[in-house]
Amino acid sequence: MAIIEVDGLTKRYGGRTALDGVSFSVEEGEIFGILGPNGAGKTTAVECLEGLRRPDAGTVRVLGLDPQADARELHQRIGVQLQRTGLPGSIRVREALELYTSFYASPRDPAELLAQWGLEERRNTRVRSLSGGQAQRLYIALALVGAPRVAFLDELTTGLDPQARRATWDLIRRIRDDGVTVVLISHFMDEAEELCDRLAVFDAGRVVATGSPGGLIEEATGGGGRMRFRPAGELDLALLAGVPGVTDVRRSGRHVVVTGRGDFATAVTSVLARNHIVVADLRIDQRTLDDAYLALTGGPSPRD
Numbered sequence: 001m002a003i004i005e006v007d008g009l010t011k012r013y014g015g016r017t018a019l020d021g022v023s024f025s026v027e028e029g030e031i032f033g034i035l036g037p038n039g040a041g042k043t044t045a046v047e048c049l050e051g052l053r054r055p056d057a058g059t060v061r062v063l064g065l066d067p068q069a070d071a072r073e074l075h076q077r078i079g080v081q082l083q084r085t086g087l088p089g090s091i092r093v094r095e096a097l098e099l100y101t102s103f104y105a106s107p108r109d110p111a112e113l114l115a116q117w118g119l120e121e122r123r124n125t126r127v128r129s130l131s132g133g134q135a136q137r138l139y140i141a142l143a144l145v146g147a148p149r150v151a152f153l154d155e156l157t158t159g160l161d162p163q164a165r166r167a168t169w170d171l172i173r174r175i176r177d178d179g180v181t182v183v184l185i186s187h188f189m190d191e192a193e194e195l196c197d198r199l200a201v202f203d204a205g206r207v208v209a210t211g212s213p214g215g216l217i218e219e220a221t222g223g224g225g226r227m228r229f230r231p232a233g234e235l236d237l238a239l240l241a242g243v244p245g246v247t248d249v250r251r252s253g254r255h256v257v258v259t260g261r262g263d264f265a266t267a268v269t270s271v272l273a274r275n276h277i278v279v280a281d282l283r284i285d286q287r288t289l290d291d292a293y294l295a296l297t298g299g300p301s302p303r304d
């Protein structure tokens with residue numbers, strides 16, 4: 001069931017068109033990514049969903065509600081992640097959570113959120129003294145205080161080290177597993193590929209593609225990739241040329257390089273195994289969301 005429906009959404013700032021007839025839908029229970037280069041309209045679109053901006057044209061429904069006409073009801077049912085600068089640095093973790101509970105008719109218990117998000121030991125710490133990862137967990141916890149059915153999370157892992165990023169990904173999956181639909185704005189292709197069930201790629205105020213990461217990779221690049229290995233004994237290249245999905249086979253010194261589409265690598269591996277050909281130095285470079293993004297927007301991914 002679609003929990004968010006956007007149809008023909010258009011938004012102008014003066015003479016500048018920020019969104020030009022954007023349509024997409026988000027299914028209940030998924031992690032939905034909104035991707036695109038700077039200025040593509042991602043924030044504007046999410047602000048229209050949150051009821052913070054009034055569309056010039058088109059319709060938006062979140063949980064069946066009109067974010068403009070039903071703003072009060074909607075705000076009780078969605079969670080919006082605060083930007084880093086949104087809290088005074090002197091407020092303590094527990095106080096911030098308690099303050100947020102006052103915004104909702106049926107809030108969650110702050111003590112339970114502290115425990116769930118590993119912030120119990122930091123309950124009396126001032127926000128300004130939290131580490132990047134702890135602050136991130138607090139911002140997520142604050143977005144969940146109202147027990148929302150949809151959570152909007154923006155640029156979650158910017159500035160976090162690789163370990164904290166991975167920990168944050170696990171937390172986002174936990175939110176989804178608890179039954180909350182997650183809308184995630186991200187600049188990171190690896191993050192979107194890893195986390196999102198589906199995503200929409202924005203470019204210059206339009207949606208240029210929607211689908212699962214795997215589906216978009218397949219659609220935009222043909223999928224597949226390249227595998228390179230060194231056969232231990234004799235290998236007749238004709239054996240691999242006929243494997244489904246393989247588009248090219250060639251030698252490169254002592255190595256063999258196979259290019260293909262879709263799941264060609266699995267097919268090649270099983271042909272090699274069936275013919276008892278042992279390989280060394282095996283390397284497989286699959287196409288990634290980065291490649292799809294490049295093909296869709298005509299530019300490198302934003303953080304390259």
Ligand SMILES: Nc1ncnc2c1ncn2[C@@H]1O[C@H](COP(=O)(O)OP(=O)(O)OP(=O)(O)O)[C@@H](O)[C@H]1O
Pocket residue numbers: 013016017018036037038039040041042043044045
């Ligand atoms: N308040 C505003 N007034 C005028 N123009 C705006 C305003 N907010 C955004 N814009 C313009 O609208 C376009 C879309 O901006 P938006 O912030 O939605 O893009 P974005 O994809 O979120 O970008 P970023 O990744 O940089 O956050 C941009 O050209 C931007 O300059």
